[in-house]
Amino acid sequence: MSMIGDAMRTIESVILLRSKVERLNEELAATNGQVRRVVDSVIQINGRLIRLETFEEMRSGIRPTPRIEQ
Numbered sequence: 170m171s172m173i174g175d176a177m178r179t180i181e182s183v184i185l186l187r188s189k190v191e192r193l194n195e196e197l198a199a200t201n202g203q204v205r206r207v208v209d210s211v212i213q214i215n216g217r218l219i220r221l222e223t224f225e226e227m228r229s230g231i232r233p234t235p236r237i238e239q
Contacts, residue, residue, distance in 0.1 A: 226232035
């Protein structure tokens with residue numbers, strides 16, 4: 170009977186662990202979504218900073234204004 174009891178406890182433990190893993194996977198997916206949004210925001214901000222830096226360099230004469238070819 171001891172082996173059956175051990176097997177049942179092992180099965181219960183596996184079921185509990187599986188439930189915990191599923192919950193952690195859901196939390197990880199949510200965190201990944203948040204990280205993606207932060208990265209997207211950083212990329213947008215970086216693009217704006219580069220455009221602002223370019224504008225400031227052109228305005229101050231450090232970088233020549235690009236000519237439009239026709």
